[in-house]
Amino acid sequence: MAVGDVSMPQMHVVKGVKIGTAEAYVRYQNRRDLVIFEFSEGTQVAGVFTQNAFCAAPVHLSKAHLLAGNPRYLVINTGNANAGTGKIGMQNAEATCAKLAELANVKVTEILPFSTGVIGEQLPIERLVKGLQPALDNLNENAWLDAATGIMTTDTTPKGASEQFVLDGVTYTMTGISKGAGMIRPNMATMLSYVATDAPISRELVQLLLKETVNVSFNRITVDGDTSTNDSCIFAATGQAGGIEINSVNDARYSVVLGVLTRVMKRLAQLIVRDGEGATKFITVAVEGGANTQECCDIAYSIAHSPLVKTAIFASDPNWGRILAAIGYAGVPNLDVEKIQVWLDDVQICKDGGAAEDYTEEAGAHVMSQSEMTIRVDLGRGDAKDTVYTCDLSYDYVKINADYRS
Template sequence: MAVGDVTMPHMHVVNGVKIGSTEAYVRYPNRRDLVVFEFVEGSHVAGVFTQSAFAAAPVLVSKKHLAESAIRYLIINTGNANAATGQTGVINAQKTCTKLAELAGVESSQVLPFSTGVIGEQLPIERLLDGIQPALQDLKDDAWTEAAFGIMTTDTTPKGASEQFELDGVVYTMTGISKGAGMIRPNMATMLSFVATDAPISQSLVQTLLKTTVEQSFNRITIDGDTSTNDSCIFVATGQAGGVEISSEQDPRYSKILEILQRIMNRLAQLIVRDGEGATKFITVAVEGGENTQECCDVAYSIAHSPLIKTAVFASDPNWGRIVMAIGKAGVPQLDVSKVQVWLDDVQICRDGGAAADYTEEQGARVMAQAEMTIRVDLGRGTAKDTVYTCDLSYDYVKINADYRS
């Protein structure tokens, strides 16, 4: 069960975007597992992808196509990652693009393929190809929720965010979906996310907006510390709602677009953590007082990745020594531990590097028992700060991943 409010909102239609899906039986029967996005001609598309050296075949093909052409279609399959599949995997990703392009009347380089699922197995390519026509025949503008279901793997709930807003008297929409529940850590994670707006934004700014907002959202989450082979995040601006194109960061409308996109990305990223495999608790790790952002992130991730801390949170055990252990191994140069402070929500557990004199075990246990909590650290050496989001590590995480291929 996901933690907290994971309600799927009303998903506003984005002018210039159509979505179709079908049951292609990529791995599992009787579920939608093939999704196609169609973008109106003239849309501006940007992407960021995994930094894994074992990047999946669809990632390689998508990066190539994105650099070559004006993108018109996305195709996403679940159940099979098409990763660690060698040249055959690349050929199959290209075949997928070619078949869709032939049916849609575009160039194959105008199609971006995405896959998620089991690594190291070849795609059931014929079943996938046979599913493209039904998916195209299903295209409609109000299918965001269906698409959110269609890209799920071990997710227990679909993930979406959507807002409407006004700029200079014109009403615009921004809507997005994501998937992911395990093999999640920054740069990016076993996650896919697709966000679109009908606001008119130049190609260069679409890429800038995406990179900026991903850094503080999808690159600030971790479930198990494992970076996937298939991570991809796409942002599209169709421009179909009208208005003058936003082509400069100095445009007064840019800051509003950035604010809304950051909120959408934050929501989609945090939904992934809330739906972490086996998760029972949502944890915010906030680190302040650093000399720079990097050391704040290093400490936050050291805490968020620690299986000892994550299992203690699962058990509601306020074993705060594990937190200072994680701070100590984060590699902060010449850290003066006598200046370090640590809180669980509003309860200070560590003061000036040692146990807070007024701290009691009952106070810590009260916070640890909550479904949502914050671990806050002040390093006492500067003004930098940053935040990472994670979840606990439960029995069910082991069960889900032990049974993943069965």
């Protein structure tokens, strides 16, 4: 179902990161649904979380624990989001952390909990807690694929990215996984991502790197415009491959790490779009020539969210009036439509706000028939630009979301 090559790459080991998985029967039988990450002492961890006001109990708890210090363990279950679950939900998230803290002999605040799955049902806390020891028992460095599989909900494929890079003669690894297929799954909730490196990076820069790279990756994708109650992304730097700590953005090594992390995060984010519910096409929406980045982003999202643009792409119909309309209602003030150019890949469809003279439906339809394409818009009023990734809207999107619980 997923669009393009979504195969798992070789998942390089990250020194200082061990992963354990177990079958805890949270919702389904015969599948790994509990994942534990163990970080070596001194690992620097940063997290970003959903902006949804209805954020889930484990999100509240993870945020609080992150403020308290440096986490040593992540515990993730799939099958149940522990969202919309009130006080009992919070007690269950706390109980999970308490039990793992006891088993692993760390402080409860050194554990970050995550849940994904059905909203509005209570966690089967007894089964979940029973799975913790088995997961701890099989902690090992080579379980990134197991982890990627163990956090899936209705994803059709596990999602991973991994790179190695050299700084001052030392080889470092950056490896990560993600899950998600709609911004919210059929009452699943939704996007999780965990990325780790064994490079030595200061806590401040780990946070900065995460913020910078999330903004060009997970904050630039959309399947259906719905934002989950559970979205979380964690970046950890163990420092276990050695070398001197990177603690300044002026350190030349910072730029290298930023480049690697950007590629890894973009890949993990784009894999979610490629596995988008019912997706048959992967679409890059690139807006340039803006007065500022925000207006480029607003227009890119307006196009990427438009059900009419997305159904036209599903039908390989170069229906450019829908793209113009989506630009027009993005709410950008004082837009001079006569300066706007629009391309489908290299085919210019709109010139100075009207149809391009040499445009033909055949040329447009050819681009639209591909499984990957770029919609490029030039606003003609500045140097700012931004890019958003999305997929088309197909029968299967409705089918998946309408049929899920029936």
